[in-house]
Amino acid sequence: MKFFIDTANLKEIQEAVELGVLDGVTTNPSLMAKEGIKGTDAVMSHYRQICEMVDGDVSAEVIATDYEGIIREGEALAELHPNIVVKVPMIRDGVKAIRYFSEKGIKTNCTLIFSAGQALLAAKAGATYVSPFVGRLDDIGADGMLLIQQIVDIFSNYGYPTQVLAASVRHVPHLIQCAELGADVATCPLSVITGLLHHPLTDKGLATFLADHKRVNE
Numbered sequence: 001m002k003f004f005i006d007t008a009n010l011k012e013i014q015e016a017v018e019l020g021v022l023d024g025v026t027t028n029p030s031l032m033a034k035e036g037i038k039g040t041d042a043v044m045s046h047y048r049q050i051c052e053m054v055d056g057d058v059s060a061e062v063i064a065t066d067y068e069g070i071i072r073e074g075e076a077l078a079e080l081h082p083n084i085v086v087k088v089p090m091i092r093d094g095v096k097a098i099r100y101f102s103e104k105g106i107k108t109n110c111t112l113i114f115s116a117g118q119a120l121l122a123a124k125a126g127a128t129y130v131s132p133f134v135g136r137l138d139d140i141g142a143d144g145m146l147l148i149q150q151i152v153d154i155f156s157n158y159g160y161p162t163q164v165l166a167a168s169v170r171h172v173p174h175l176i177q178c179a180e181l182g183a184d185v186a187t188c189p190l191s192v193i194t195g196l197l198h199h200p201l202t203d204k205g206l207a208t209f210l211a212d213h214k215r216v217n218e
Helices: 010-019 029-034 040-053 067-078 092-103 116-125 134-139 144-158 172-181 190-195 200-216
Strands: 002-006 024-026 057-061 084-089 108-113 129-132 163-166 185-188
Touching (some): 002 010, 040 057, 040 067, 057 108, 067 084, 067 092, 084 092, 092 116, 116 144, 134 172, 144 163, 144 172, 172 190
Parallel strands (some): 002 024, 084 108, 108 129
């Protein structure tokens, strides 16, 4: 499974890079705004900085919701750096744009996926990734993990090369379940990735080892 970090914070990205397990980054307008990145030029510059830090795909989201606008913004993003993946919403014009980008060799991430049918449409259009939002489904009492399983099974049935990118992954159990179900990628906050480091028995065992070492070397 690939680990992407869902952020626009350069410090967090650098920390994930230094950990040695980062495969890519996903961003969106909300994450950019959270970092105080405003204006087209500043946003484009920030994407370039991220791409220079990461040896992997960086999802950059279009704002437009009409076909021509999505194409225009997506092509501008793709020109920034080879690592850029154009993030396109799951809407009618978005699916049409994904087909266009696919034919042009531009990588895409179809976002805001909440059903297996939406994922199937995106895959048929040629999306590089589909992003089912597991946490947001959990919020409304639906089963986000069931959706991951459905999409993985459907893509496997027909050999679609589209990768399942589990999004809105909020905690360690989410991440582990996505891995068990065969998601190709999980994107999440850095805290979820570093949460994999911890187990109380590890902490207890390390404390015992250090205490024993100290005792015999005093």
